[in-house]
Structure formats: C-alpha cells, structure tokens
Amino acid sequence: MAEMMAAGEKPEILFWVGCAGSYDERAQRITRAFAKILTHVGIKFAVLGTEESCTGDPAKRAGNEFLFQMQAMMNIQVLDGYQVKKIVTACPHCFNTLKNEYPQLGGNYEVIHHTQLIQDLITQGKLKAEGGDFKGKKITFHDPCYLGRGNGVYEAPRAALEILDADLVEMKRCKSNGLCCGAGGAQMFKEPEKGKKDINIERMEDVLASKAEIVAVGCPFCMTMMNDGVKNFNKENEIEVLDIAEISARVNGL
Amino acid sequence: MIAQIIFLIIFLAASILFTIQVRKIIRNINLGKDINRSDHTTERWKVMAKVALGQTKMVRRPIAGIMHIFVYLGFIIINLEVLEIIIDGLFGTHRIFSFLGSFYNFLIGSFEILALLVLVGVIVFLARRLILGLKRFSGVEMKAWPKADALYILIIEVLLMSAFLTMNAADYKLQLAGYGHYILAGSFPISQFLTGLLPNSPEALEWIERACWWFHIVGILAFLNYLPISKHFHIILAFPNTWYSNLHKKGKFTNMETVTNEVKAMLDPSFTPPPADAIGRFGAKDVQDLNWVQLMNAYTCTECGRCTDVCPANQTGKLLSPRKIMMDTRDRLEEVGNHKAKNGKDDDDGKSLLDDYISREEIWACTTCNACTEACPVNIDPLSIIVDLRRYAVMEESNVAGSLNAMFSNVENNGAPWKYSPADRLNWATKD
Numbered sequence: 001m002a003e004m005m006a007a008g009e010k011p012e013i014l015f016w017v018g019c020a021g022s023y024d025e026r027a028q029r030i031t032r033a034f035a036k037i038l039t040h041v042g043i044k045f046a047v048l049g050t051e052e053s054c055t056g057d058p059a060k061r062a063g064n065e066f067l068f069q070m071q072a073m074m075n076i077q078v079l080d081g082y083q084v085k086k087i088v089t090a091c092p093h094c095f096n097t098l099k100n101e102y103p104q105l106g107g108n109y110e111v112i113h114h115t116q117l118i119q120d121l122i123t124q125g126k127l128k129a130e131g132g133d134f135k136g137k138k139i140t141f142h143d144p145c146y147l148g149r150g151n152g153v154y155e156a157p158r159a160a161l162e163i164l165d166a167d168l169v170e171m172k173r174c175k176s177n178g179l180c181c182g183a184g185g186a187q188m189f190k191e192p193e194k195g196k197k198d199i200n201i202e203r204m205e206d207v208l209a210s211k212a213e214i215v216a217v218g219c220p221f222c223m224t225m226m227n228d229g230v231k232n233f234n235k236e237n238e239i240e241v242l243d244i245a246e247i248s249a250r251v252n253g254l
Numbered sequence: 255m256i257a258q259i260i261f262l263i264i265f266l267a268a269s270i271l272f273t274i275q276v277r278k279i280i281r282n283i284n285l286g287k288d289i290n291r292s293d294h295t296t297e298r299w300k301v302m303a304k305v306a307l308g309q310t311k312m313v314r315r316p317i318a319g320i321m322h323i324f325v326y327l328g329f330i331i332i333n334l335e336v337l338e339i340i341i342d343g344l345f346g347t348h349r350i351f352s353f354l355g356s357f358y359n360f361l362i363g364s365f366e367i368l369a370l371l372v373l374v375g376v377i378v379f380l381a382r383r384l385i386l387g388l389k390r391f392s393g394v395e396m397k398a399w400p401k402a403d404a405l406y407i408l409i410i411e412v413l414l415m416s417a418f419l420t421m422n423a424a425d426y427k428l429q430l431a432g433y434g435h436y437i438l439a440g441s442f443p444i445s446q447f448l449t450g451l452l453p454n455s456p457e458a459l460e461w462i463e464r465a466c467w468w469f470h471i472v473g474i475l476a477f478l479n480y481l482p483i484s485k486h487f488h489i490i491l492a493f494p495n496t497w498y499s500n501l502h503k504k505g506k507f508t509n510m511e512t513v514t515n516e517v518k519a520m521l522d523p524s525f526t527p528p529p530a531d532a533i534g535r536f537g538a539k540d541v542q543d544l545n546w547v548q549l550m551n552a553y554t555c556t557e558c559g560r561c562t563d564v565c566p567a568n569q570t571g572k573l574l575s576p577r578k579i580m581m582d583t584r585d586r587l588e589e590v591g592n593h594k595a596k597n598g599k600d601d602d603d604g605k606s607l608l609d610d611y612i613s614r615e616e617i618w619a620c621t622t623c624n625a626c627t628e629a630c631p632v633n634i635d636p637l638s639i640i641v642d643l644r645r646y647a648v649m650e651e652s653n654v655a656g657s658l659n660a661m662f663s664n665v666e667n668n669g670a671p672w673k674y675s676p677a678d679r680l681n682w683a684t685k686d
Contacts (some may be wrong), residue, residue, distance in 0.1 A: 028681075032686070050677055062662070066517065145623040189657055
C-alpha cells in the first residue's frame, strides 16, 4: 500500500490478509491463491503488509473490549490515512469485525468477503468456472459462523461451487443450522474445556456422513480445524480441505 | 345471584393477584441497565409479526412446530370464548353471544375443532417428554422443578380442554331436550360425539354442565396466576421479547461506549471524555450489570432447549448449555429481586450470577457461533450474556486462562494473536 501511494497510484481495493493468512503456512496458500485471482482478473489491489495489525476480533470475543478498541482505532487511522474505501478479506472474522464493528468507531468502508468477490467475478465472466479436476467430485461446503449466521452470507460460496460441474452435497447441518468448526470465540487460542470430544471431530463426522471428497471452506480457522479433523480420522488421502479461493484458482489454472 | 357474587370475587382476586405478580416481574426486569431498543419501529413490528405471531422459527422443526401452532391458535382463539364466559358469570346469563346466530354457531364450532387440535398437540408433547424422552428435555439444568413445570402446564391444558368439550356436550344434550334456559345455540362438531357418554337425566346433565363451566373458568384464572412463576410466561413475553430483539447482524457485538471514551483519551490526550454517570463495572458479574432486554429474555425463556440442542460446546459434552444461562439468569434475578424487596434496594446478598450460578468453565466453552440465537424461536440471546460475563472476567479481574492472556499480549505487542513479528507479515508473498 505504501509503495502504491508513493507512486501516486490508487488501488481499487485493499486486500486485508489477516493474521492466519499472513503467518499460518496452510492459510498462506489461500492468500496466494486469492492474490493470484486478483492479479489474473486485473484488479488493482494493495495489501497493508507490515502495517496491517490484528482487527481485534479474538480479543473482543474473549471479552477484552479495551484491546479490541485499541486495535480498531489504530487500524482505522492507518486505513483512513491511505483513504481506503473498499476492503476484501479471506477471513470471515476480519470481515465481520471490519464491516460491523468498525463503523461505530469511525471506520466506514465497504467490506466484502472473498467468496462474494469470486461470485461476482464468475457472474461477470472474468473467472472461468467450469470443471477441471473437480468435475463429478463430491464437494461439501462448511459454513463459517461469522460469514453464515453472523452475516447471512450463505449463497456466495455455494455459487462458486455450483458451477464447477461437481457433485455438491450438503451436510446434515448446514447453512443457518451449520455446526461450528470449534475455533471461534477465541477458542483457536486456548485449550477446549473438558468434554467428550472436540468440536472439529463432531464436525468431521458430518463430513464423513456426507461422503464428500473435498471439504470447501471460506475461513482460515475452519481450514485448520477441518484439516486436524481429517488427520484425526486418518483420511488425508481421501478428503481434501480447500478454500473457495484455492478451488477457483485451480479451475482457472492459476 | 350467589353464584354471580362468588364469580365476581374469584375473578377480581385472580386479576389482582396476577397484576401483583406481573408488577414484580417488571420491577425485576427494571433492575437491568438501560439500552435503547426503540429504534426502527416498523422493522420491530415486522419481526414481532413474523417471529412471535407468525411462529416462523418454531416451524423449522416441523413436528413440534405444527403441534405448537395448534396449541397456540387454540389458546388465542378459544380465549374469545372466555370473554363470553366472564360476561355470563358476572350477569348470570347463558351464552350471551348466541344472538349472533349462525356466526355464533361458526365460532363455537371452530372453538371445538381447535380444542381437539390442542388436545392432540398437548398429548404429542406429553408423549415426547414422557415416552420418547427427547434428549433436549433433559440435561443438567432440567432439575425437578423445570421438568414438573412442563408437565403441570400440559396436564392443565388437557384438563381445561376436556372440561370445555364436556361442558359443550352436556349443554348440547340439554339443548336437544329443550331443558330450561338451554336454548338452541352453537354447533358442536366434536362434543356431539361425547353426548353418548353422558347420563340422560337433565338434572345430572345440568350439574355436569355447571361443574365443567366452573372448572373451566376457575382453571383458566388459576392458570393465569401460574404463568408468572412458570416457564409458560413466554405466551405473554414472546411478543415484547421479539419486538425488542437485536436487529443487527448476529456477528456484530456491541461496542462498549465507556471503553471507547477511555481508549480515545489514551490515544488522544486532548480528548475530554464526557462525564461518566455512576461508574459501573465493565461487563457483568451479576444480573444488575446486564441490560433489561437480557433480563426480559430470561423471563421469556420457556426452556425448550433448542439452543442447547444446537450448541457445539454442549453437543460435544462440555458443561455449557445456553438454556442454563437463561434459567440461571432468571433464578438469580428472582433471588436478587426478593432480597431487595426484603432488605432494601441497596442491600447486597453477597452472591452473584457469575460463580454462584454460572461457572467460568461454562462461559469459556462458548465458540460465539450464534447457533443458540439462531435456534431460539423467540429471539433470546444467551450469547450476549456469556460475552458480558467474559468481559467482567477479563477487564475487571484479569482472570483468564494463561493461553488467552498470551494471545492478548501478542495482539497488543505484535498485532497478531500469535507470537510472530509484524515484519514477517508479507512473507506469504515470497513463498510459493
């Protein structure tokens, strides 16, 4: 972003990468896939890079409102400094926080989730959608809580999958009734309370019951949880967990 | 005449007692903090019409939903009949509205059909609790009283509907016999099949008709006064509760204004925060720290358990149950309300919602996934209470798991929940 501004250029959109997309090795692949899509369709985008900081989501969900608002105010200063108007992010937690919780603190941006942008690009014909090696494969979509129930976005990610010519199956708990992967509410950063099993194992049982070969996700934390679930059942060779961005990138040969 | 006086006394006593009980509940709800939920009135009416009146969230589970609609419609519509019963009771008349002629016949006929549907619904509900033993009707919070409460309600409904139909059957039989003041009025699509079970003597029939009439109306008045101490109060509070429900996206949590002022003052020394009125706590330790909508939620909860049934934490064996959060809030609120009534409003009983009712283990098991709020048929929000309790634990006590504290300090120091350097934020771009 700083470089673009220095060169006197203005990006169409800011790609908010988020902590997982920046640091987590598996999620970095989602970031790269999505960046390739943006480049491929010729959208002029920027990232904040080292100037990006946590949105404050995990702090807020864990009850640390101070820390959340500190982060929010600092981020708003940076975003406003670059006159950012539109933000896209591949993380539903960043998406929800930026979109719903920043405006009251003075940060007003148009915020979209990357699956919404991918859906638009497909509708506009800028992204090819059909087939490739997904043709005929059984794919199921795991709804991220903060995209689905949290913000009512159920169709955009499915739209990106429906046109693949794949066999799209729904798990018994899906859409507004979808089961959480177990990472939300700051659970990602702590040990679970004691119980009879972990939530991602319960969710993986839904996946197994759907007989899907590919679990499509739209959240880097769901990605981690689902991958751990796959490993737990020793299904690494049968079930692949992929983000919608990775699927779209692959179909487009990126 | 004596009957009229007795009726008047019972009716007045029931009304007064009900008013006293409701005022106590309003007093308790008003112990909560203020929150403005009177904006966007048009949208609020729509939500109420859809969710409470239209039962749209109930029918997501079709069997329970349809049976509930039977009972709900029966309750609302048959209560029109109560108006007639009250007038008859006060003035010693019999079927005062019968002058409506064929419309009256239509009304009584529909009441009978509804009464039968209510019976079907209630019997299915009883079977689900007693024979099928659905999982969501048990659980740690479903102790003796909540379980008994549910059965009492269902049994009372069976009795009231049976009395209503028996009364009509006896009345109909007397009408056919042209006995006394029993003029031909009403139509009896259901109770006509019960006439065979009744004796033929007009005196006995009149006795049965009167006994059922009294049982029906006294039963209704008694039931009215049972509502405020029961989970069944939802039949009233469902309406305001949906009207005042959260209209924002579920993912949006409230931003605490008191915190905003402090943060602004920290970042900008020239900012003068507006004078804070009575320094409250951050977050909630006890029921008075919650807002009145959250407290009304607690009184609205009818303990159906749909929230707990979809809670990922509960489903995987954790202690957390959103229904218990609501029941605990109500129980604690009753305790606080009674204590204050007895010992003055500033007296503290030394107990609190957090720890004495809801444990730390419960609040930290929540994934904030909103499955509970989505599932609630009357838009109750257990999640907001959980978050307020967390806010207290974090901001007032700093009493959280070490791993979460580590996450906080990482966010604060490196701008990420993990211990990575901000300088490495762009590393994703250099790998492949």
